[in-house]
Amino acid sequence: MGSMGWGYVAVMAGVTFATRALPATLIRSKVTNRFLRSLLYYVPYVTLAVMTFPAILGATGVPAAGAVALLVGIALAWRGAGLFAVSGACCASVLAVTLLAQAL
């Protein structure tokens, strides 16, 4: 790591700032290309979904706990629970299932 470390920091911060600030400062008129608009519209959902599953199953030591966390998270988010509530409930369900698995 060593000298590479701050380089990594600079790349992560630089690219993140560029994606947020460049359109907000340079674009003064609406994006009109329909395909591009649609593509950018779907990107967040696909990226986050792909990153969530199946990774959530392997995140904890117990795949079943990850599966329960996924279902609990989807159910709560579906019912309109906020960021904090969904996140906390996922953690709590992993804790519960893992403890249960250890007890059995």
Next chain:
Amino acid sequence: MATAVIGTQTTDVHAGELAYPGTARLGEKGLGLFREGLAEGVPIALGYFAVSFSLGIAAKMSGLTLSQGVVTSFLCNASAGEYAGFTMVAANAGYLELAVMMLIANARYLLMGCVLSQRFSPDTPVWMRALIAFDNTDEIFAVNVAHKGDVRPARALGLMALPLVGWAGGTAVGMLVGGVLPKLLVQALSVSLFGMFLAVIIPPARQNRVVAGVVAVSFAASLAASVAPLFSAAGEGVRTIVLTLAISAVAAVLFPCPEDDAEAGEA
């Protein structure tokens, strides 16, 4: 405003406003907006503290030092982006690989940046636009655009103040004590980011069947790609990039969004 003050002198807020006449009025108003933003930022900051805790664990495992991890978190404030980035750093990726991964993980901010650009009043200076865009996270973006009319810089700056602190602080605590916490607790906290992702993608999926279908297809394709011989060998970062662009492009061709939906959906 002045008429309203005269008409309702009984309330404390208006009485206070009367006490600062003339030129002081503008500063007071800016301060009031800033405070309003601060208050809106409290729940976001709390949520960020919790989720950035597990980012801290990921940062620690990637091999970055405490200061490097905290500075990264303070400057990025991006859950998916940082998670993807730390994963690449842990794999000793090259700078270009890391940059491409960050770009893909943060691609949604390009669209949010476009939306934000439409909401600044013409007299907002470029440096102020850049400063507000710097912390244009999913949640802060949502709060900013939920307000009617132009983005008010004072309120936007107040809104991002506490979440920035919460994000960097959570990362610091995660890096410091993540390693000494009981394994059980760390395992439980490791899903907090996924919970946050679900909180972002599921509500729109409920309102829009196409988004729901896209999310379901993404789950299935991601699972298939993780076990398919050739694809699984490509590594998680590359898989995410390829799947994101392919599925989004197909969805964009099959279900182009109606003219105003792109903005409405994101907001």
